[in-house]
Amino acid sequence: MQKQRSLIALILVLVVAAIVVLIQLPLALGLDLKGGAQLTIQVQPAEGSARITPENLNDVKRVLENRVNGLGVAEPIVQTAGNDKILVQLPGVSDPQQAERVLGGTAKLEFRPQKPGTEAEFDVRRQELALAKAKLQVLLEDKKQQPDEAALAEAKAQLQKTNETILNLFEPVDLTGKNLANAGFGTTSGGDSWQVSVEFDPDGGQKFADLTKSIAGTGRTIGIFLDDELISSPIVSAEYAAQGIAGGRASISGNFTSETARDLAVQLRGGALPFPVAVVENRTVGATLGRDSINRSIIAGLAGLVLVFVFMGVYYRLPGLIANIALAIYALLTLAAYSLIGVTMTLPGIAGFILSIGMAVDANVLIFERTREELRDGQKLYRAVESGFYRAFSSILDSNVTTLIACAALGYFGSGLVRGFAVTLFIGVLISMFTALTCSRTLLLLVVLGFPGVRQKPELFCPNLPASVRS
């Protein structure tokens, strides 16, 4: 009796602690429930280096983190996954296109002075470039009516060729995105178009000053290239011929909209990626869609549970009611454990939880069936309850361990949703063993020992007990 009292005290403490935990630390919901975008980005080895080392992966992760922060999403998550992948979660983002562009883009920015003697050619090429772009635009518009893949491909090839030719008219001086200290965006002084402002680091500032000095007043331009494409080619006026543009600042005006200016600034601020990356997986769930499925599944799960509770009470009588209390305690402890360990609730996670309640019931069913057998064999109630627990133990242990083995395999080899499910089921099974063997048992023994009236009525445990074995 003393032992039961202290166990009851322990259970009460756990229950109170669980409630406190759940109030203080609400469960984290996965993106499939609250809506948002999840992107998996694969890092591809650059030419020359055979594979991605963990350090490489971390470098890319840092750059991506910077870029994600630039997107202004609340509570983003960036984490490495496997040997060459990075998982980015953007809660609340329902149009992942911008995210994909910003995260996956290489954004190699380069400043190059124009080579002497190329002025005439540059003018021609620049017109060619404008024409090629316009042609492609027209074809893309037309494509909606009647796609002409061959013409489209040709126009793209033409554009690329022109870009390459133009790039070669400019001298590389190693002033690139990595020399940037900061980047921002805003409207031009006239306020009618958008521009990207950049700030160089000291080294970059010096190079930029040298570059502008060398071409000031010559009529030649600075080529500003993004991913080897000319986006702007300003002329430096003669007043800078003495010292160049000092102070380490410049602004780029191209054909920017507020959005493209912002994207470019984010990409530049985040730095260039050391390796090419590709978005290999994208899962986006709209906010209302997630809420709808969580509500429906929770209601369905709860309805199922109510049926289980009713069944237990009707079929197993008093022990069934006690099992229901133990099950409620089980649910509370499990949810608290999820929030303590930091399990993110996903849809399969909810399924794992509901399923683990089924497991928790199983342990009780095993015990009560045993207890009934003992009663039918003529055992006294107390002994029947005790040996019901003892004899069911090996079945409960073996059956649960096999489930745990499957969970462990699933959690270890699975990823994402699969792992979420495995973790929730694993925790559920562990806690269900505890509650079935401790809570149900303690409460049951307490009732049996504490209320002499109960001991006189084994039919509370087993209806239709043959009269011959009734005491």
Place this chain on the structure above:
Amino acid sequence: MRLNVIKLQRLWWTVSIVATIAGFAAMAISYTRFNAPLRPGLDFIGGTRLQLALDCSVAGQCDKPIEVARVRDVLAQQGLEGSTIQVIDGNTLSVRTKELKPEQRNELQNALSKEIGRFDPKTVQIDTVGPTVGRELFSAGLLALVISFVGIAVYLSFRFKLDYAILAIVALFHDVMITAGFFAFLGLTPFAVEADSLFLVALLTITGFSVNDTVVIYDRVRELIAERGGKDSIQNIVDDAVNQTLTRSINTSLTTTLPLIAIFFFGGETLKYFALALIIGFISGAYSSIFIASTTLAWWRSRKGETLAVATPQDTRPANSIDKI
């Protein structure tokens, strides 16, 4: 009610063999059609799924259901013939195509809203999976399945005996095949049910639960063998073990499947077929434990003539000692 499992064992075996063969047949047909034993979902072969719901706050837009033919035209213009189009509840559109780049997807989305109507951005669902990711998911899932088979076999041969473990795995394999076969069949029906990574999760959960059932019966067999020594035949012992645990088997199957049935009928779209896979697997698991795992054990033991040799050291568990009080 008393079930005579041994007497009709050939019937049970035939039922299982027929069901398994039917499953294999469905998988073979699937293989010729999809190049995979089950209709493979996006998760495994890669591709893009775009789900969009019409914005019903726009007047008159949700009055009539989305026409599949118009959607097909839009897809054809984008060069996406051969994509799967599904209209759910009249105003939700689900399109599955080959893997699309973000720009292509955006173009498709724009073309669709131009032709079909304004979509509510809060209900957009996008899944794009690259083919390599799919392959990795699949091989990781299969590996998990194999490892859990091995793990369970090792644990059971340690707790019981090797032959128990092997026969439990046979029953397990039976349940996995039945479930997979059933889903292969569903994939061939107009429902076009696909196997995705949740299906793989379901199979793994089924392995855990199915062994669960088998273990409870084997546990009872082991106990009865210890009790009756050489005084009874293995057939009688197995029959008794099954019947003594029968109420438990039925009740447990009931309590685990009740919430699943509720999820299947009333839960969200995503979990529907997951719940169904588990229901099929659990029912098959209960069947195979009662009718297959038990009868094959009796058959195996009597064939080997070592009906009751059981004195493995791990059978003398401390938990059992209380029985003798």
